[in-house]
Amino acid sequence: MKRSGFLKRKTPMSRGKGFSVKRKALPKQSKVSVAKIQRDLWVECRRIVRSRYKDCYTCPAKDLVGSNAHTGHGPWAKAAIGAYLKYDLRCLRLQCYACNVHRSGMSYEFGKNLLKEIGPEAMAQLEADRQVSVKAVDHYASLLEQYRRL
Numbered sequence: 001m002k003r004s005g006f007l008k009r010k011t012p013m014s015r016g017k018g019f020s021v022k023r024k025a026l027p028k029q030s031k032v033s034v035a036k037i038q039r040d041l042w043v044e045c046r047r048i049v050r051s052r053y054k055d056c057y058t059c060p061a062k063d064l065v066g067s068n069a070h071t072g073h074g075p076w077a078k079a080a081i082g083a084y085l086k087y088d089l090r091c092l093r094l095q096c097y098a099c100n101v102h103r104s105g106m107s108y109e110f111g112k113n114l115l116k117e118i119g120p121e122a123m124a125q126l127e128a129d130r131q132v133s134v135k136a137v138d139h140y141a142s143l144l145e146q147y148r149r150l
């Protein structure tokens, strides 16, 4: 006899009359709340970065204040950093407006200075962490909780 394999498996419909295919919509994280977590997270990142650094990370500009004090991403462009590292403090430093905006974040200088700051081992770890994939919203929520205590 020919075996029909997976075709014989029970489907939900075969569970009996009492079974309803109607399902309540699962409570979904709305896009609004993900955006809100990201906004709040960014506020924390900016606060922490401003409390730790005063000068531009990638040029000689000193004592950055106001709209000249940007929180910049590196050593890769922000768009090239996945959810796991996007709000990672290892990738965030204070930059002047010119470096962050006009000079596109000065990724090369950023990387050079970061290597000097954290050393080759931590740099290799950071590089490896770039491959880590996470569920963004969960990761952001846990970072937010963690950063609020910093």
Ligand SMILES: [Zn+2]
Residues within 6 Å of the ligand: 056, 057, 058, 059, 060, 061, 095, 096, 097, 098, 099, 100
């Ligand atoms: Zn600068």
